[in-house]
Amino acid sequence: MSVIYMLLTISIIVAVLFFFVFLAAVKKGQYDDAYTPSVRMLFEDELVNETSNNSNQNKSQTE
Incomplete structure (x- = not known):
């Protein structure tokens, strides 16, 4: 059961990291x-x- 909690935590951290990278790319004009x-x-x-x-x-x- 602890493995599920660990994987869930890691996946949330990765998702938040990708979200901040996406916001940084938008702010720099990457998608203009x-x-x-x-x-x-x-x-x-x-x-x-x-x-x-x-x-x-x-x-x-x-x-």
């Missing part, structure tokens, strides 16, 4: 997306045209 904003400007016109076409189609369907 640096690629998408530079590419988004290339496709922005297509997105604007699609949304304006969709809104025009929705207006004509409701009238």
Whole structure:
């Protein structure tokens, strides 16, 4: 029975350690997306045209 308590304690310590490492990585910007904003400007016109076409189609369907 003492083995279960020992394993449970070790697993909680490891989980807390991984959580703090994850928080440190987030704080340092490890998961920031640096690629998408530079590419988004290339496709922005297509997105604007699609949304304006969709809104025009929705207006004509409701009238």
